[in-house]
Amino acid sequence: xxxxxxxxxxxxxASVRRGDRAGGAPPRSASGNxxxxxxxxxxxYVALLLLLGIGPVVYAIYLAFSGPxxxxxxxxxxxxxxxxxxxxxxxxEYMAIWLVSQTILVVGLVLMLHTLSRRIGAIFRFLFxxxxxxxxAASVIVWLFMLDPTAxxxxxxxxWLGYNSFDxxxxxxxLPPIFAMMAIWTGAGGWIVVMYGALNNIPTELLEAAExxxxxxxxxxxxxxxxxxxxxxxxxxVLSFAGGTQLFVEPTVLGQAAMGVGIxxxxxxxxxxxxxxxxxxQFNEAAAISLVLLVFxxxxxxxxxxxxxxxxxx
Amino acid sequence: xxxQRRYVYRFLGLVILLFFTAFFFxxxxxxxxxxxxxxxxxxxxxxxxxxxxxxxxxxxxRIITYSGNSLLTWLENSAIYSFGGTALAILAAIxxxxxLALTEFPGRKTLLSxxxxxxxxxxxxxxxxxxLEINKxxxxxxxxxxxxxxxxxxxxxxxxxxxxxxxxxxxLLAAARIDGANEWGVFRHIAVPLARPIIxxxxxxxxxxxxxxxxxxxxxxxxxxxxxxxxxxxxxIGSTASFNPANFSAxxxxxxxxxxxxxxxxxxxxxxxxxxxxxxxxxxxxxMLAGATRE
Numbered sequence: 001x002x003x004x005x006x007x008x009x010x011x012x013x014a015s016v017r018r019g020d021r022a023g024g025a026p027p028r029s030a031s032g033n034x035x036x037x038x039x040x041x042x043x044x045y046v047a048l049l050l051l052l053g054i055g056p057v058v059y060a061i062y063l064a065f066s067g068p069x070x071x072x073x074x075x076x077x078x079x080x081x082x083x084x085x086x087x088x089x090x091x092x093e094y095m096a097i098w099l100v101s102q103t104i105l106v107v108g109l110v111l112m113l114h115t116l117s118r119r120i121g122a123i124f125r126f127l128f129x130x131x132x133x134x135x136x137a138a139s140v141i142v143w144l145f146m147l148d149p150t151a152x153x154x155x156x157x158x159x160w161l162g163y164n165s166f167d168x169x170x171x172x173x174x175l176p177p178i179f180a181m182m183a184i185w186t187g188a189g190g191w192i193v194v195m196y197g198a199l200n201n202i203p204t205e206l207l208e209a210a211e212x213x214x215x216x217x218x219x220x221x222x223x224x225x226x227x228x229x230x231x232x233x234x235x236x237x238v239l240s241f242a243g244g245t246q247l248f249v250e251p252t253v254l255g256q257a258a259m260g261v262g263i264x265x266x267x268x269x270x271x272x273x274x275x276x277x278x279x280x281x282q283f284n285e286a287a288a289i290s291l292v293l294l295v296f297x298x299x300x301x302x303x304x305x306x307x308x309x310x311x312x313x314x
Numbered sequence: 315x316x317x318q319r320r321y322v323y324r325f326l327g328l329v330i331l332l333f334f335t336a337f338f339f340x341x342x343x344x345x346x347x348x349x350x351x352x353x354x355x356x357x358x359x360x361x362x363x364x365x366x367x368x369x370x371x372x373x374x375x376r377i378i379t380y381s382g383n384s385l386l387t388w389l390e391n392s393a394i395y396s397f398g399g400t401a402l403a404i405l406a407a408i409x410x411x412x413x414l415a416l417t418e419f420p421g422r423k424t425l426l427s428x429x430x431x432x433x434x435x436x437x438x439x440x441x442x443x444x445x446l447e448i449n450k451x452x453x454x455x456x457x458x459x460x461x462x463x464x465x466x467x468x469x470x471x472x473x474x475x476x477x478x479x480x481x482x483x484x485x486l487l488a489a490a491r492i493d494g495a496n497e498w499g500v501f502r503h504i505a506v507p508l509a510r511p512i513i514x515x516x517x518x519x520x521x522x523x524x525x526x527x528x529x530x531x532x533x534x535x536x537x538x539x540x541x542x543x544x545x546x547x548x549x550x551i552g553s554t555a556s557f558n559p560a561n562f563s564a565x566x567x568x569x570x571x572x573x574x575x576x577x578x579x580x581x582x583x584x585x586x587x588x589x590x591x592x593x594x595x596x597x598x599x600x601x602m603l604a605g606a607t608r609e
Contacts, residue, residue, distance in 0.1 A: 033418055037497030044406040045471055052466040053432050056443035063446060064338025112327055124331060126337045133591040136526040137547045138584045142341050143578060145348070151556075151573060153344045154359035186339070191337060230349065238434065239444060246438035249386060249528040253548050257557035273442050283446055288519070290442045299324060301434060 057294075059141050063287035074288035081285075083266045083275075090176060091268050095244040098180035099237060106188050107233060108193045111221045125196060127188035139186045140253040147178065172253065173262065179250045191236050238304045240298040246270055269293050320574070348577035356573055369574075373403040377578045380569060381553075385579060387539060388546035392583075394457060395531070395542055396524040399464020403512055403520035407467055408451020411512070412505050412533075416487055419496070426475070432468045438529050445533045459534040464524040470516035477512040478505065518594060523589050543583040550579050 021241050068124070078084055113121045134142060145151060148166040149158040163169040170178065170239050183228035204224065248270040255263040265279075269289055277286035344361055350373075351365035359365075370468045378385055406507075413419075414426055423454045482505060490500050535541050541549070551557055554571045 015422065019552065034418045037501075038413050038417035038419030039503070040411040040497075042419075046408035046425070047580065048402075048406055048462070048466040049428070049432070049468070052463050053440070053468070054428075055449050056371045056440050059447045060443035060449070063443075067451075085451060095491075104315065109331075112331065113501065115327075127335055130591060131338055131343065132590075133522075133588040134580075134584050136528045138526075138580045141547060141580050142345055143549070145344065145573065145577070146341050151356050151361075152339050163546060172488070176419055185338065185341070189506065239436075242434060242439070243436040246436050246529075248441075248532075252527075252532070253551065256548050256551040257554075270438065270442070270529075277445070278533075286442055288444065290439070294439045298374075298435065 011243050017064045038201050039159070060287040060290050060294075063284050063292050067284035073282040075292070077283050078288045078292065081272075083264075083272050084269070084289075086169055087129065087266055087269045087272045089245050091245060092245060094176040095241065100243060101180060102184050102191075102240065103233060103237065105184065105193045106195065106230075107226070108246050109188075110199065110229075112191050113192070113196060114199045114225065115217055115221075125189070125193050127189075129193050131185050132187065136249055137253050139182055140250050143178070143182050144254070170263075172263075175251070175254075175267075176198045178254075179247065182250055183244075187240075190252050191232075195229050195232050195236075198232050199225055202228055226272070234304055238301045241304065242301045245293050247298040248274075248279055257258060315509035317340075323550065342538055345577055345580060348432070349574045350583065351574055353574060359458075371395050371528035373574045373578045377575045377582070379548075380571065380575070381538075384538060384546060384549075385543075386542045388541050389582070391540060392525060392542040392544075395460040395464060395583060397456065398461035399467075399518050399524040400464025400520045402461060403470050404516055406519075407470035407474050408463060408506075408509055408513060410471045410503070412501060413480045414471070414508075415477075415479035416482060429468045429475075430470055432473055437523070437527075437566065437573045441529045444530070447533065449567055454534065455536065455540070460483060460524075463530055464527070465525070467516070467520045470520055473516055473519070474512050477509075477515075481508060481559075518590060522590065525587050547579060547583055550576055 003190075057144065065071055067074055069077065113124055116124070132140065144166075146154055147158070147169045149155050149164055149169065150166070152158060158169060206224065208218060210224055215223070247268040251263055251267040251271060255265065255267070264271075266275045272287040273286040273293075276282040276289070347362060347364060348356060350367070350370045351363070352369060355363075355365055355369075357461055410416065414422060414429075443452075444463060448454050451461075453459045486501050486504065495503065510561075527545065528548075531542045531545050532548075535545060538549075552572060553569070554573065554576050556573055
């Protein structure tokens with residue numbers, strides 16, 4: 001979901017501003033009547049926002065800071081939990097691999113596709129984008145098949161890498177790159193489509209001028225196209241980062257097929273939170289973990305937004 | 315010399331493209347061929363060999379009837395949760411986007427900013443707190459525990475906001491008001507008839523998000539009769555011999571599934587979203603980018 005939702009945003013702030021400018025001085029006809037109407041139009045959404053967006057966050061804050069131990073005790077307990085650090089390490093390793101390779105791959109492929117003819121480029125984009133339909137448990141199952149050397153069409157690659165059985169392939173050390181690969185499989189295509197769209201907004205005259213000035217394809221890509229899609233790259237990182245910290249589906253579903261090899265029920269922080277809440281009714285500690293994750297994700301996202309000048313209006 | 319170099323680059327580019335095409339597309343081809351084969355054929359034949367239609371129908375029949383038609387129950391649940399959530403998302407998002415774009419009220423700007431922040435927040439971040447809250451409200455185990463969260467869709471509000479603020483000139487509304495139309499009449503007779511494309515767009519995103527969601531139903535449902543397909547698929551892995559041989563020691567009463575059965579279940583589970591993806595790509599991308607590039 002996060003992928004398509006990306007598209008509209010970078011201009012978002014600009015649009016908000018434009019809206020403000022247009023509406024800053026309310027039209028004379030805007031009476032008390034129209035004000036009430038405005039509230040009625042947004043009423044259902046605001047109710048849902050309060051109940052399901054703001055409500056849970058407030059409730060989580062309340063839970064995280066209350067409970068028997070007193071202020072901050074739940075956070076101390078979470079940090080000192082022997083399962084907490086490994087879970088964070090797993091997710092950080094996964095994100096490092098995922099974000100770096102996805103960025104290189106998406107940018108590289110989109111620049112390459114943009115040099116092809118429109119028709120052929122469209123075919124490739126379609127092929128890359130279609131796995132996006134399988135987000136969730138379905139994609140994990142597909143990759144279970146792909147990673148099983150006995151049945152996989154990629155068996156020769158797996159054998160070549162020295163993996164001769166399924167539990168070989170999914171040994172604990174391999175899990176972060178495996179999850180990164182699954183995330184790329186379902187997510188990268190959507191970003192490629194989006195960034196290709198952004199590249200198409202570059203005026204042809206600009207590219208022609210560069211060519212006349214003797215710039216070759218590589219130089220044009222690096223010096224003209226890349227800077228012009230920078231915003232989208234930052235935006236992809238923002239959304240991916242926030243989403244990546246939340247890793248849950250892949251390890252949970254894979255754990256179901258682990259044949260006794262070790263994926264614990266608290267492999268990622270979100271899994272740990274759920275584990276504590278569902279197994280031990282430790283809701284306060286679970287809420288603390290949720291908050292740590294949320295703040296961590298939002299801070300990094302905010303940093304990227306700020307450093308990447310994402311919402312800058314040109 | 316220069317020309318030669320150019321060909322080398324072209325060739326390299328082609329190799330890279332083909333490599334990634336294989337990465338993205340081969341798993342799908344394999345998936346769709348798997349149910350046409352028996353488990354034995356899957357291991358012995360070439361990964362891209364086609365088995366037979368009769369095997370395909372056998373596989374289909376076996377997985378549909380597995381464990382008292384469980385798959386059909388999950389399919390029905392997925393449909394209820396996803397369509398319910400999507401309907402609610404549209405009911406909330408279309409008027410809200412309109413209200414934010416074309417009416418004036420104190421707090422409008424704040425509401426827009428909050429919507430942007432919540433949009434960037436990954437939906438999974440709220441799952442645990444949501445579970446705790448839903449529990450507290452006594453909705454745990456009901457359909458509402460999924461329909462309500464699926465219906466809360468800030469991205470849809472944002473899309474509708476962008477759409478209305480770019481397609482309907484404020485002057486038009488002002489004129490209608492001068493002609494004596496009240497606010498509801500303006501919305502009903504001007505905005506709603508123009509809203510079809512944005513309703514489609516919001517519906518698509520909300521539906522796909524709801525259908526593919528795993529974490530939320532994972533915590534909100536606890537019984538086979540409540541599971542949507544995503545959770546059902548995970549259950550099926552536990553019954554698949556090749557992934558869980560330990561579950562099938564002698565004397566077990568569970569029906570054993572094999573890889574082709576599981577592949578068939580995946581195909582059934584993804585079919586609705588896949589069909590939308592296949593037929594809607596062009597319109598959707600156009601719609602999405604329209605929101606982003608119109609200035």
